[in-house]
Amino acid sequence: MSLHDDAVLVLKGYEDQGQLRQLYLDHLAAHPDGMWKACGAGHVTASALVVDPERGRVLLTLHKKLGRWLQMGGHCEPGDPTLASAALREAEEESGISGLTLVPGGPVRLDRHPIPAPCHWHLDVQYAALAPAGSVAEISDESLDLRWFPYDEVAGVADESVVRLLQRTRAGL
Numbered sequence: 001m002s003l004h005d006d007a008v009l010v011l012k013g014y015e016d017q018g019q020l021r022q023l024y025l026d027h028l029a030a031h032p033d034g035m036w037k038a039c040g041a042g043h044v045t046a047s048a049l050v051v052d053p054e055r056g057r058v059l060l061t062l063h064k065k066l067g068r069w070l071q072m073g074g075h076c077e078p079g080d081p082t083l084a085s086a087a088l089r090e091a092e093e094e095s096g097i098s099g100l101t102l103v104p105g106g107p108v109r110l111d112r113h114p115i116p117a118p119c120h121w122h123l124d125v126q127y128a129a130l131a132p133a134g135s136v137a138e139i140s141d142e143s144l145d146l147r148w149f150p151y152d153e154v155a156g157v158a159d160e161s162v163v164r165l166l167q168r169t170r171a172g173l
Helices: 003-013 018-030 083-095 151-157 160-172
Strands: 043-052 057-063 072-075 109-114 121-130 143-150
Touching: 003 018, 003 083, 003 121, 018 043, 018 109, 018 121, 043 083, 043 160, 057 083, 057 151, 072 083, 072 121, 083 121, 083 143, 109 160, 121 160, 143 151, 151 160
Parallel strands: 043 121
Antiparallel strands: 043 057, 043 072, 057 143, 109 121
8 A cells, every 4th residue: 555545545535524534635646746845836745743641731843934933844765654743753753762652643743834845735644643751852854943842831932733632642542
């Protein structure tokens, strides 16, 4: 099964955000290259919010290009067998934490956001990942900073997309 096919199955099984979910499915139906950065109409990305529920905190990265505190995530790569594995790979690469595990149940939410040309949209499929006990984060070259934030401080540093992702993640834990 291709990554494109996996994404279609994941999205068909996702039961929330019906209108946005359908937009993602329509995009993939119209664009066989819709998983890849080269697709100028936009592309599916995968991200994961790294959480430490025992300490009531979340790990965010200060994105180098955007200058905003975000969850870990990014572009799918040809070696990614599934959308979930792409999200987990991105989270491990950007957090420096090995042994992350995705919260069961599939994606937590979807978020479509504009990005600068040549591509115009990221159709982000957002997961949540649990950090193992005693995790030590290490900043990657994709970040300006990497920091743990208590749940109640996230709204003060991150945009509404991250706040909604945290709310949905916490509701599912």
